[in-house]
Amino acid sequence: MSLALSDVKRLSMLAQIDLTDAQSAQTLDKLNGIFALVEQLSAVDTTGVEPLNHPIAALLPDLSLRLRDDVVSEPNRRDDYQQVAPATQDGLYLVPKVIE
Structure with a gap:
């Protein structure tokens, strides 16, 4: 999977991040590297x-491992x-509704 420049611009718009064209191109290269x-x-x-349950076990x-009893x-x-x-109420904390 690889992204296009339009994908990066849409993502930056959704994240409300203002990117220049150079920053968008740089971000595109980095994201495509991650996907690769x-x-x-x-x-x-x-x-x-x-x-592995612990990386050092390899x-x-x-x-x-020194684990305490549960x-x-x-x-x-x-x-x-x-x-x-x-x-x-019934052992739960009641809080005001903040999302309509």
Whole structure:
């Protein structure tokens, strides 16, 4: 996939970024370079390759990660916090509607 200069100009208009023609051309080159890299990565066959849980594990397979146990260490104080909230309902904070 590659972009055209009109695509960059449309994107800059949607993002409300004012680009000169030179900046648009430079951005086009950079974006097309990124898309080319993504296409190269997509072409690699990764069948049978297991994902790593940590990048250093590829270099040090005997590495044991120091992970803490997933246990609750703090008491549930939701009721205490919601007592000072302006409005709550069924354990949820009520906020004013800001989008019509």
